[in-house]
Amino acid sequence: MAFTTTNNNNAILFLVPLCLLVFLITPSFAQLPFLQRRPQQPRGQQWQHDCDIQQLQAAEPTCRLRAEAGVIEVWESNSEQFRCAGVAAVRYVIEPKGLLLPSYTNAPYVTYVTQGRGIQGVIVPGCPETFESPLGSATSRVGQRDQHQRVFRVQEGDVIGSPAGVAQWTYNDGDAPIVSVTLLDLSNPHNQLDLNFRSFYLAGNPQGGQERGPKEVAGKNIFNGFDDDLLADAYNVDTETVRSMKGENDERGSIIRVERDLEILSPEWDDIEEERTRRLNGLEQTLCSLSFKQNIDQPSLADVFTKHGGRINTINGRKLPLLQYLQLSVERGVLYKNALMTPHWNINAHSIIYITRGTGRIQVARENGRLVFDDRVQEGQLLVVPQNFVVVKKAEQEGLEWVSFKTNDNAMISPLAGKLSAIRGMPDEVLMSSYDMSREEVRRLKYGREELSMFSPRTRSF
Amino acid sequence: MAFTTTNNNNAILFLVPLCLLVFLITPSFAQLPFLQRRPQQPRGQQWQHDCDIQQLQAAEPTCRLRAEAGVIEVWESNSEQFRCAGVAAVRYVIEPKGLLLPSYTNAPYVTYVTQGRGIQGVIVPGCPETFESPLGSATSRVGQRDQHQRVFRVQEGDVIGSPAGVAQWTYNDGDAPIVSVTLLDLSNPHNQLDLNFRSFYLAGNPQGGQERGPKEVAGKNIFNGFDDDLLADAYNVDTETVRSMKGENDERGSIIRVERDLEILSPEWDDIEEERTRRLNGLEQTLCSLSFKQNIDQPSLADVFTKHGGRINTINGRKLPLLQYLQLSVERGVLYKNALMTPHWNINAHSIIYITRGTGRIQVARENGRLVFDDRVQEGQLLVVPQNFVVVKKAEQEGLEWVSFKTNDNAMISPLAGKLSAIRGMPDEVLMSSYDMSREEVRRLKYGREELSMFSPRTRSF
Amino acid sequence: MAFTTTNNNNAILFLVPLCLLVFLITPSFAQLPFLQRRPQQPRGQQWQHDCDIQQLQAAEPTCRLRAEAGVIEVWESNSEQFRCAGVAAVRYVIEPKGLLLPSYTNAPYVTYVTQGRGIQGVIVPGCPETFESPLGSATSRVGQRDQHQRVFRVQEGDVIGSPAGVAQWTYNDGDAPIVSVTLLDLSNPHNQLDLNFRSFYLAGNPQGGQERGPKEVAGKNIFNGFDDDLLADAYNVDTETVRSMKGENDERGSIIRVERDLEILSPEWDDIEEERTRRLNGLEQTLCSLSFKQNIDQPSLADVFTKHGGRINTINGRKLPLLQYLQLSVERGVLYKNALMTPHWNINAHSIIYITRGTGRIQVARENGRLVFDDRVQEGQLLVVPQNFVVVKKAEQEGLEWVSFKTNDNAMISPLAGKLSAIRGMPDEVLMSSYDMSREEVRRLKYGREELSMFSPRTRSF
Known part of the structure; x- marks a missing residue:
């Protein structure tokens, strides 16, 4: 047998101390900040999911779990901004x-691949096993080609969606690490249980050798607790095989190292997928034939482009129909050096911004005009901007790039400046009275920026 | 007047002491188990509907209320599993x-009739009163035939749906008791108030002579509190009639005995319904013409059948369009002696299993692999399996039969073994690495069971 | 420049003391009534939005904020009935x-204009700026006609809808005050954050000179907190203009006085709107071409009319397609002197009743038959009737008029008396047994009222 990875006791599996700390200190302070920050909370609101947000944070992940061949980092969802956005x-x-390792979650999600390339498999019950992998060289007596469900290539710039409860796995067949960010929409109607994020692993031992990890992604695999005989019966195998499935002493965690190349890869294989997908005409409407991914990084397909400003690409339910089902969409923004994005609010969605490159300044205001965020942001940080809150982004010297996950498959923004500005939508005289300005001033306000939403740095200054 | 049922003071109306006990002890312990079981609860979660389920129960009803001609048994919804599933x-x-007695509820529901036969009436405002009952023999001066809305036959194996707020009544015209189980989907968007189950009775005195009963089904009828004169005015009748409607001193409870046969029954009457329904072409899309029931017990219509394994029948929104509106579906499972159903998870629904016959063993695992249920089940017990949790069922000597109510009109399961197994959906090499197995072992895992989901007992053993 | 309104320090901006009082006393009693009223609350319910309503109130607004040219009055949403209905x-x-002043809210809403006439503007990003206002006489060097988005006339009897996050403004060009009532559906899926009502003002200083006001509508405008340079950059204007936008020292509040007539008005202008709307064929499905308003006060369009009883007009999603999107509808009721509306329940919506004229008596019962409301109501009061609760209305000497906002775009009621009565939908014999009545009594109950739902005063009495 060619495949020889065994439990690797040298795999470094450690938990950044921060995580435990967070877990330990929260209970005792549980009531305190709540009471301090909402001193005049009316009675009824204690029954409610209540979000009187005073301060947002642009945060790096708060918890990390090392596995044999990778790292899983979690933004712990007990922070107010995650709770309030339900993500x-x-x-x-x-x-x-x-x-x-193959797993499914209790909420639909979208993933953005920030770097690397690999292959991903998705398993939808009832979809045909139309893929055939080449036969392993060491297959001994098993003479049949391997059949399985759809696999597809994923690479930098891809947006990949997934319904709740649908299992997926990802393999890195490239030379560099794959880095990706996943946004889970816990408050989506497809998740019927609660706002806790749950990963269900079909294999391995996600928590590895650790006692604790971020609870969202650690634990045993789903077979672990079942009776050996019952599983042996279900699969018609011996109990030794069942014990292997359970991965009891597997120390590798949920990202494992495959010792030789997975032989599912063939060079022409991405085209084959396209072709096969087209053949499944009768199932056009089902998950079996829907595409799960689309690239959002192609400048030529930008929805908005301004010469010295930057560009925006979006993928919504119309471009990737799976997102219609998931009720999610994604915006990719690139601001050039010192450029700025129009102040705007999100009409019908929360926007969860992940900074992919560069630095910049972001300000966010709530309904009473108070800023709830005013800070420099940098690569690797994530910021939740609640629905209807007003946001401004300005790049620094190296530019600013981000991907925004939006909790609506047709997310809309309302720009406050530029060509589609809400200010332009109003009659001069309404603005003159409202702002106590002259007509000239109002006209400058309406027409001072002719760009759509990505504004180049000002040449003249006041 | 031939119809003579009066208040029957001898009707045995009693409340099993357990109910009161439960009501009395809960307040004092209300906070305790909550705190004990979630010691590291992050702060935000106290605002939320939070379901960190540690243990499910297969339970008989916890409360019962005897009425003159029947019994109402309630699974009290304060248990965690009911709260979490919103049912x-x-x-x-x-x-x-x-x-x-005629009543409506604040949530849509589906009922499964486990035994008996009777007739049911449904009252949708605006639907035609197209049914005519034969004239009672003692009708004196009232010379007109009785007109009313649709009635239909219900019998063992029927699944009957109902929207929230639509009144129904049921009469037993058979020789044996009608026994039925109703699942109410309180978290359904059609219920806009809260997760408490509320029955609104149009007649009688549901709580009978008792001070207390299960709050869900006891109380007075909806007319009880209104001003006599106001009601007399509304119906243009005298206040004595109004007092009869209020049923103030009615001791019969919500299931009453009808002393002579209800004359709405005529032998050919089921066909008539069919015919009349077809005539209502213009209203095809409305509740007036939709069928409210379908039988789920016909082996010839099984969706899955395995010779020594068993069968599954399902009724979903495609088969009974009313269920599309209700966002509910039903699965009927029959496992033969010692057979077993594939381990699986529910992709997009909670599954509420009611055992209708036999005994068996069920195991349920949550996301971290821990079993939250591992017990023998028997007729009359009800078990909630949350969305995405993994479940295995195995029959004992007498076989095992159940009906599963699902909180999605197109509920899907993802089998983990058998012909549509998620394991089969993955390439050999992914499984070999994940489980640290040889290709032969993996192939046995994938192809050890060729049946769909109901597995016959093993002949060979390991 | 002709337009001269400046900060008016004499504007009377005061807060009725009641508001502050409410804010101050709530915290200390926050837990008390909750515990007292639900002594036997099962454990699970503390996680839930729970609505064991014992008493509804017909209330005037609890808080008012005076602005320069008007008043904003708020029903504080901490009352149980508002919380439970999510409005x-x-x-x-x-x-x-x-x-x-132009503003948007976090929830969709419908407004009913009880008196007056004015014009309203709506700003949807991406909709064409197809309106041109005449050039102001004092426009000096700015030689271009003003272009802006849609404006439309609003007047007494109009129902105006608005999606969440869409900005609107209203100007009174008439001779009498405009009085309107707005119902916000906070629990609508279009609002993703929480059940707090939030107004986002694009201009002015909503809280005026006050330290506090009803938090729902007071505060600064959305530009207030942003960095001056950042905004100047965004609009390409100087920072002085930006400071004017922020309205820091504006004491006028959110309703300001416009010193001369707004010149957007032209007499033929309502027809123009119609015509332009028709031209936008390609956008038929978008918010750009949808009508935002419809009049509900025309007796000739009544859905129900009874000679001495009264009439009902409804506007639902079929009549005003925008309401389909908002999932809201409106009922207008007029009861003549001493007439009465059929007892009924709302099948699929909460009903929020605002009394527009006259006086009457309303009774509301919950599921156990207990009255949760039994009082005289009068002009200016608002009452929440939860889904499925039973309600009766009877006018006094001057008649009773109301507008009911319903949380479903196709709200349905189930009448308990009259031509479409649920009682009529049942066979005689079911009623005879249920109410222990003779056939004659039952027939009187079924046919005592031949009217549809608005019943004239009785002539004969019992």
Whole structure:
């Protein structure tokens, strides 16, 4: 047998102390900040999911779990901004030859691949097993070609969606780590249980050798607790095989190293997928034939482009129909050096911004005009901007790039400046009275920026 | 006047002491188990509906209320599993000549009739009164035939749906009791108030002579509190009639005995319904013409059948369009002696399993692999399996039969073994690495069971 | 420049002391009534939005904020009935020449204009700026006609809808105050954050000179907190203009007085709107071409009319497609002297009743037959009737008029008396047994009222 990875006791599996700390100190202070910050909370609101947000944070992941061939980093969802938006976020780093074990979650999600390339498999019950992998060289007596469900290539700039309860796995067949950020929409109607993020692993031992990890992604695999005989019966195998499935003493965690190349890869294989997909005409409407991914990084397909400003690409339910089902969409923003994005609010969605490159300044205001965020942001940080809150972004010297996950498959923004500005939508005289300005001043306000939403740095100054 | 049922003071109306006990002890312990079981609860979660389920129960109803001609048994919805799934459940036993009084609820529901036969009436405002009952023999001066809305036959194996706020009544015209189980989907968007189950009775005195009963089904009828003169005015009748409507001193409870046969019954009457329904072409899309029931017990219509394994029948929104509106569906499972159903998870629904016959063993695992249920189950028990949790069922000597109510009109399961197994959906090499197995072992895992989901007992053993 | 309104320090901006009082006393009693009223609350319910309503109130607004040219009155949403229905309500009084500043809210809403006439503008990003206002006489060097988005006339009897996050403004060009009542559907899926009502003002200083006001509508405008340079950059204007936008020292509040007539008005202008709307064929499905308003006060379009009883007009999603999107509808009821509306329940919606004229008596019962409301109501009061609760209305000497906001775009009631009565939908014999009545009594109950739902006063009495 060619495949020889065994339990690797040298795999470094450690938990950044911060995580435990957070877990330990929260209970005792549980009531305190709540009471301090809402001293005049009316009675009824204690029954409610209540979000009197005073301060947002641009945060790096708060918890990390190292596995044999990668790292899983979690933004712990007990922070107010995640709770209020009903979302959770995870960053995966999969090293070359790393395999993120098959798992499903209790909420639909979208993933953005910030770097690397690999292959991903998705398993939808009832979809045809139309893929055939080449036969392993060491297959001994098993003479049949391997059949399985759809696999597809994923690479930098791809947006990949997934319904709740649908299992996926990812393998890094490239030379560099795959880094991706996943946004889970816990408050989506497809998740019927609660706002806790749950990963269900079909294999391995996600928590590895650790006692604790971020509860969202650690634990045993789903077979672990079942009776050996019952499982042996269900699979018609011996109990030794069943014990292997349970991965009891597997120390590799949820991203494992595959010792030789997975032989599912063939060079022409991405085209084949396209072709096969087209053949499944009768199932056009089902998950079996829907595409799960689309690239959002192609400048030529930008929705908005301004010469010295930057560009915006979006992928919504019309471009990737799976997102219609998931009720999610994604915006990719690139601001050039010192450029700025129009102040705007999100009409019908929360926007969860992940900074992919560069630095910049972001300000966010709530309904009473108070800023709830005013800070410099940088690569690797994530910021939740609640629905209807007003946001401004300005790049610094190196520019600013981000991906925004939006909790609506047709997310709309309302710009406050530029060509589609809400200010332009109003008659001069309404603005003159409202702002106590002259007509000239109002006209400058309406027409001072002719760009759509990505504004180049000002040449003249006041 | 031939119809003579009066208040029957001898009707045995008693409340099993357990109910009161539960009501009395809960307040004092209200906070305790909550705190004990979630010691590291992050702050935000106290605002939320939070379901860190550690243990499920297969339970008989916890409360029962006897009425003159039947019994109402309630699974009290304060248990964690009901709260988390947002459902409530009730079992009705209607004795021969018993009439379950007209009522509506605040949540859509589906009922499964486990035994008996009777007739049911449904009242949708604006639907035509196209049914005519034969004239009572003692009708004196009232010379007109009785007109009313649709009635239909219900019998063992029927699944009957109902929207929130639509009144129904049921009469037992058979020789044996009607026993039925009703699952109410309180978290359904059609219920806009809260997760408490509320029954609104149009007649009688549901709580009978008792001070207390399960709050879900006891109380007075909806007319009880209104001003006599106001009601007399509304109906243009005298206040004495109004006092009869209020049923103030009615001791019969919500299932009453009808002393002579209800004359709405005529032998050819089921066909008539069919015909009339077809005539209502213009209203095809409305509740007036939709069928409210379908039988789920016909082996010839099984969706899955395995010779020594068993069968599964399902009724979903495609088969009974009313269920599309209700966002509910039903699965009927029959496992033969020692057979077993594939381990699986529910992708997009909670599954509420009611055991209708036999005994068996069920195991349920949550996301971290821990079992939250591992017990023998038997007829009359109800078990909530949350969305995405993994479940295995195995029959004992007498076989195991159940009906599963699902909180999605197109509920899907993802089998983990058998022909549509998620394991089969993955390439050999992914499984070999994940489980640290040889290709032969993996192939046995994938192809050890060729059946769909109901597995016959193993002949060979390991 | 002709337009000269400046900060008016004499504007009377005061807060009725009641508001502050409410804010101050709530915290200390926050837990008390909750515990007292639900002594036997099962454990699970503390996680839930729980609505064991014992008493409803017909209330005037609890808080008012005076602005320069009008008053904003708020029904504070901490009351149980508002919390449970997930709604908030506001009454606006806009004096002649008053301008309600442009703002958007976090929830969709419907407004009913009880008196007056004015013009309203709506700003949807991406909709064409197809309106041109005449050039102001004092426009100096700015030689271009003003272009802006859609404006439309609003007047007494109009129902105006608005999506969440879409900005609107209203100007009173009439001779009498505009009085309107707005119902916000906070629990609508279009609002993703929480059940707090939030107004986002694009201009002015909503809280005026006050330290505090009803938090729902007071505060600064959305530009207030942003960095001056950042905004100047965004609009390409100087920072002085930006400071004017922020309205820091504006004491006029959110309804300001416009000193001369707004010149957007032209007499033929309502027809133009119609015509332009028709031209936008390609956008038929978008918010750009949808009508935002419809009049509900025309007796000739009544859905129900009874000679001495009264009439009902409804506007639902079929009549005003925008309401389909908002999932809201409106009922207008007029009961003549001493007439009465059929007892009924709302099948699929909460009903929020605002009394527009007259006096009457209303009774409301919950599921156990207990009255949760039994009182005289009068003009200006608002009452929440939860889904499925039973309600009776009877006018006094001067008649009773109301507008009911319903939380479903196709709200349905189930009448308990009259031509479509649920009682009529049942066979005689079911009623005879249920109410222990003779056939004659039952027939009187079924046919005592032949009217549809608005019943004339009785001539004969019992």
